[in-house]
Amino acid sequence: MKHSRKLAGLATAGALAVSTLLFAPEAAAIDHEVWTADGDPGGVAWFTEHGDYVYACDMEADGWAVGLDVYWNGGSYTLSAGGSGNCDLADASEAGHNLPENAYINFRVYLHKDGTPYAYQRTAQWYNDN
Structure with a gap:
């Protein structure tokens, strides 16, 4: 089951990058990020x-809506979210x-x-060692 979440609120200023400041996931630290290739990135x-x-x-x-294909040797899934600040989330607890x-x-x-x-x-390609 996918979850659609509206990420609201701003994090405290400081050493955080502006990209992470506005829309960062609240529950977990980000290990990797990739942005869409448009001039003013519309998706991450x-x-x-x-x-x-x-x-x-x-x-x-x-x-425009953002789409994300996640794939590896033996599996794949797709996420999609539309509307500024909206996110689609998947995690290991979901089938x-x-x-x-x-x-x-x-x-x-x-x-x-x-x-x-x-x-x-x-x-992007990242090594999952956790």
Whole structure:
């Protein structure tokens, strides 16, 4: 079961990066992030290894939604969220979302809307050792 969450509130200023400041997941520290490739990134994916937390977050109210394909040798799933500040979350407790340990996990983040899939896509690969 996927969860859609509206991330509200601002973190305290300080040493946090602006990107993390506005929309960072509250429950867990972020190990990795990848942004869409548009000039003013409209989407971001965050991955926290411990617990396999994966977030796909829409960063702008621009009519585009963010999509995220997560795939590895032997499995895959997709997340999607639309509307500024909305995120789709998956974690290890959900069937089909427990990522393999000591393996590379691939992430493809992109923007999409009717008739335009996979716009401004960017990929990343991270090693999951937790």
